[in-house]
Amino acid sequence: MLTPLREVTVSGDALTRGAQHGEALRKEIQDFVRDDFARVNRIRHAPLPESRLWRIVEEHRRVLEADVPELARELQGLARGADIRYEQALLLQLRRELIGAPAGPAGGDCSTLALRDARGRRLAQTVDQDGLIADLGIVLRILPERDGAPEVLLFTFAGLLGYLGLNSFGLGVAINLLTSDLAGPGVPPYLLVREALSQPDAASAVKRLEALPRASARALTLFDAHGVTCCEFTPSRLRTWTASTFLRTNHFLHEELAADDRLNIFSRNGSRRRLELLKAGLPAAVDDASTFTLFSDHSLFPTGLCAHAEGDLRRPDTVAAVVMRPDEGALSVVKGNPCRAAPLTFRLSSATPVLNEAASC
Numbered sequence: 153m154l155t156p157l158r159e160v161t162v163s164g165d166a167l168t169r170g171a172q173h174g175e176a177l178r179k180e181i182q183d184f185v186r187d188d189f190a191r192v193n194r195i196r197h198a199p200l201p202e203s204r205l206w207r208i209v210e211e212h213r214r215v216l217e218a219d220v221p222e223l224a225r226e227l228q229g230l231a232r233g234a235d236i237r238y239e240q241a242l243l244l245q246l247r248r249e250l251i252g253a254p255a256g257p258a259g260g261d262c263s264t265l266a267l268r269d270a271r272g273r274r275l276a277q278t279v280d281q282d283g284l285i286a287d288l289g290i291v292l293r294i295l296p297e298r299d300g301a302p303e304v305l306l307f308t309f310a311g312l313l314g315y316l317g318l319n320s321f322g323l324g325v326a327i328n329l330l331t332s333d334l335a336g337p338g339v340p341p342y343l344l345v346r347e348a349l350s351q352p353d354a355a356s357a358v359k360r361l362e363a364l365p366r367a368s369a370r371a372l373t374l375f376d377a378h379g380v381t382c383c384e385f386t387p388s389r390l391r392t393w394t395a396s397t398f399l400r401t402n403h404f405l406h407e408e409l410a411a412d413d414r415l416n417i418f419s420r421n422g423s424r425r426r427l428e429l430l431k432a433g434l435p436a437a438v439d440d441a442s443t444f445t446l447f448s449d450h451s452l453f454p455t456g457l458c459a460h461a462e463g464d465l466r467r468p469d470t471v472a473a474v475v476m477r478p479d480e481g482a483l484s485v486v487k488g489n490p491c492r493a494a495p496l497t498f499r500l501s502s503a504t505p506v507l508n509e510a511a512s513c
Contacts, residue, residue: 154287157487157496163295170226173292174233174241174311180288181234181244181311190243191283192250194465200250208250209242211337212367216242219364223343226313234311244311245340248329249368251282261419261468263426263447263457264326266373266380267397269438272479275324275375276443277316278490279472280459285309286471286488291498296320303500304349305483307474314346316474317483320500321352323376324478329402330369331419332412335387338367348372354381362390369412371400375478386412399430422455429457440475440484440495447473448491458491 160176162169174181184190193199200208217224231241243250264277279289288311294304306317318324325348327341339347344364348357354374358381361372366387374381380395384406391406401423404413415423433446447470449457454467461469473490476483481500486493 154488157289157291157485159291159293159498161293161295163297165297166222166225167229167232169294169297170229170231170241170313171233172229173226173313174230174235176233177290177310178234181230182236184285184288184310185236185240185244189250190247191285191465192243192247195251195282205243205250206239208337209239209246212246212249212340213239213242215337215365215367216339216343220339220343220347223313223346230311230313241311245313245343246367247283248342249334249340261402261423262326262328263430264328264373264400265398265430265434265437265443266326266375266395267434271439272477273324273375274440274443274475274477275318275326275373276440276447276475277326277328277373277473278447278457278470279307279315279474280468281471282461282466282468284461284463284465284469286469289472289485289487291483291485292317293498293501295501302350302352303502304346305481305498305500306349307472307483307485308342312342314342314344314349316345316476317349318476318478318481318500319349320481320502321376322478322481323349323351323353323357323374324476325349325357325375326373326476328371328373328400330371330384330386330404330413331402331415332369332386332409333414334368336365338365338387340367341370341372344370345372348374354378358383358390358392361385366390371402371405373398373400375476382406384409397434399427399434401426401430422452425452426457440477443475444473444486444490444495448489450491458489460489
């Protein structure tokens with residue numbers, strides 16, 4: 153049985169926010185980071201030698217401190233609060249890069265939809281991870297440090313500074329794994345989500361993403377008052393386009409990036425089949441409840457939209473499902489497989505999101 157979904161609220165400057173996060177989840181963070189390097193070497197088919205692992209972390213540390221110094225400071229605070237080493241706090245942000253691309257016959261990973269319905273904007277996704285980390289899922293509320301900064305509401309994991317979420321400017325961000333060649337150290341995409349959510353709208357978020365070195369490939373779906381911005385990037389290239397309704401899984405969709413795709417054939421086929429399931433189920437997904445029902449689909453069991461690892465660390469597992477309402481500042485989360493539990497809803501502290509003038513049209 154999973155523990156109840158927990159909300160952690162942090163405030164103050166970067167060092168203080170990190171320390172609050174670490175203190176609130178000290179045992180969970182310590183146990184996880186000390187479990188064979190946050191289970192990295194329990195998932196990889198060829199374990200990383202410890203010296204090589206810490207060398208990779210060090211290379212990324214230099215980039216983070218140079219390019220996203222506030223987040224690096226937050227990680228220093230996290231290490232203090234959780235009573236772990238700074239390098240271990242960095243490791244938690246880099247798990248995906250250290251694990252590497254999916255290597256086996258996988259058929260499950262994150263699936264995303266974005267559309268407008270009778271209530272307004274709805275941005276939703278499944279959260280699929282290997283490593284059996286469902287119990288580490290949390291909701292992280294980041295209160296603004298200064299006037300003009302947004303409040304941020306995230307679904308993430310203990311010790312991880314970003315994953316997916318929304319801000320009080322009315323911007324929502326979802327994330328999907330893409331796989332390309334690596335090109336050296338950069339900012340991990342989960343931290344890029346934090347950078348995006350510091351911005352007032354999707355256009356500003358894209359500019360910020362373009363300006364930063366990126367550690368690996370991802371797709372971000374950004375939904376603001378103007379509509380859906382679809383963003384795919386590798387470490388060296390970034391492409392965007394807009395849509396009214398958008399569905400995606402884990403293969404590149406932009407024609408200029410398709411040649412960069414390094415997803416293995418099993419996972420690519422699984423990604424395409426999940427995209428077809430989303431397309432088929434979309435007409436019936438008219439509200440939050442029916443979206444969670446769609447995400448509970450077992451057509452491809454034990455993988456598919458609702459993937460079940462069945463105790464295998466190396467198999468994909470749907471560890472959460474999330475529906476965001478950026479207009480309302482609401483984040484609804486099912487912790488664990490969406491077929492097994494009801495969602496809990498969290499809201500920004502203000503009754504309605506604070507929209508900037510550019511996004512209020």
